Amino acid sequence: MIHARGLAATFVTGKGKNQREVRAVAGVDLDIAEGEVVGFLGPNGAGKTTTLRMLTTLLRPTAGTATVNGFDVVTESVQVRRSIGYVSQMGSTFSQALAGDEVADHGQLYGMSRRDAVARGKELFSQLQLDGLWDRMPKNMSGGQRRRLDIAMGLIHDPTLVFLDEPTTGLDPQARANLWEHIAKLRTERGATVFLTTHYLDEADALSDRIIIIDNGVIVAADTPENLKSQVSGDLVHLEFTAAGPVAHAAQRLEQVGATEIEAAGFGVRARLRGSAKVIPGLLRDLESAGDTLDSIEIMRPTLDDVFLTLTGRSLRDAEAGADTEEVSDEIPA
Numbered sequence: 001m002i003h004a005r006g007l008a009a010t011f012v013t014g015k016g017k018n019q020r021e022v023r024a025v026a027g028v029d030l031d032i033a034e035g036e037v038v039g040f041l042g043p044n045g046a047g048k049t050t051t052l053r054m055l056t057t058l059l060r061p062t063a064g065t066a067t068v069n070g071f072d073v074v075t076e077s078v079q080v081r082r083s084i085g086y087v088s089q090m091g092s093t094f095s096q097a098l099a100g101d102e103v104a105d106h107g108q109l110y111g112m113s114r115r116d117a118v119a120r121g122k123e124l125f126s127q128l129q130l131d132g133l134w135d136r137m138p139k140n141m142s143g144g145q146r147r148r149l150d151i152a153m154g155l156i157h158d159p160t161l162v163f164l165d166e167p168t169t170g171l172d173p174q175a176r177a178n179l180w181e182h183i184a185k186l187r188t189e190r191g192a193t194v195f196l197t198t199h200y201l202d203e204a205d206a207l208s209d210r211i212i213i214i215d216n217g218v219i220v221a222a223d224t225p226e227n228l229k230s231q232v233s234g235d236l237v238h239l240e241f242t243a244a245g246p247v248a249h250a251a252q253r254l255e256q257v258g259a260t261e262i263e264a265a266g267f268g269v270r271a272r273l274r275g276s277a278k279v280i281p282g283l284l285r286d287l288e289s290a291g292d293t294l295d296s297i298e299i300m301r302p303t304l305d306d307v308f309l310t311l312t313g314r315s316l317r318d319a320e321a322g323a324d325t326e327e328v329s330d331e332i333p334a
């Protein structure tokens with residue numbers, strides 16, 4: 001479905017002495033099979049949107065090659081565009097038109113007859129829980145409804161491959177969860193392949209068969225969420241005692257059972273521990289028989305943020321905080 005080799009995009013920004021090159025995407029290889037839901041994850045400015053724009057033919061690669069649905073993104077851009085659905089980060093519904101008309105117009109742009117476009121649009125409105133909103137202006141819809149309308153526009157011509165750029169950004173948790181359901185159904189009910197960018201770790205985890213992590217324009221990992229998380233060195237275990245006394249003993253016991261990254265502070269100790277479900281009961285018995293009174297215990301399974309931290313040495317949230325926030329021009333090549 002999608003194959004890319006050495007895909008790269010470099011932008012030149014500024015003028016004269018201030019001119020500089022930004023390597024937004026620095027040689028990306030991708031292979032995405034039919035029916036996969038792939039989450040493309042990375043901090044702000046990592047190169048997600050730029051990669052997506054190259055794959056959807058909105059931006060010409062500086063180097064490398066890519067085929068989408070068997071068509072070359074540079075020499076067969078028209079065929080690529082016709083065969084995909086694309087829902088951009090900004091959404092596409094700004095006009096004063098009624099929602100249903102916009103969706104049907106969009107279908108006609110793809111060569112559908114008005115009749116087919118309206119019929120298909122109505123079907124999509126019903127599937128995306130937009131019933132009754134055909135004659136409403138998008139500006140009078142809620143954020144979640146507008147995002148689902150964007151998705152209806154992206155699906156009107158029945159593409160088998162759908163690109164979604166940050167589909168749930170700005171939505172409240174309930175609207176996000178609702179959109180997740182619809183995205184999951186794209187595959188289960190329509191057999192679509194979905195390539196979505198996000199910086200929500202929970203979203204990537206919940207929706208994707210496979211996750212591709214990009215950082216500074218380079219892919220740093222590509223695997224199933226489970227495999228990625230199993231690379232992280234164990235669960236995070238946090239033991240809290242009623243006094244400082246037992247902390248040193250607990251840290252020692254944790255070390256003996258193979259824990260790493262042991263940190264003791266105040267009345268507590270935290271560490272990474274592989275197979276914690278098997279090890280913890282014995283450890284607790286030992287502590288109890290030594291008279292160490294435990295106040296609380298918390299065991300946290302590794303998250304995709306831990307994966308990002310292991311791979312890059314930074315937390316995804318810190319990476320976001322330090323992201324390049326420079327204003328950029330929007331170049332769409334001829």
Ligand SMILES: Nc1ncnc2c1ncn2[C@@H]1O[C@H](COP(=O)(O)OP(=O)(O)OP(=O)(O)O)[C@@H](O)[C@H]1O
Binds near residue numbers: 013043049326328
């Ligand atoms: N048209 C442009 N001109 C100059 N620089 C650009 C342009 N588009 C993107 N960039 C730069 O390329 C880098 C990657 O940007 P991109 O939008 O692909 O990141 P992203 O991972 O999608 O980020 P976000 O999560 O914030 O959408 C950033 O440093 C950005 O400033």
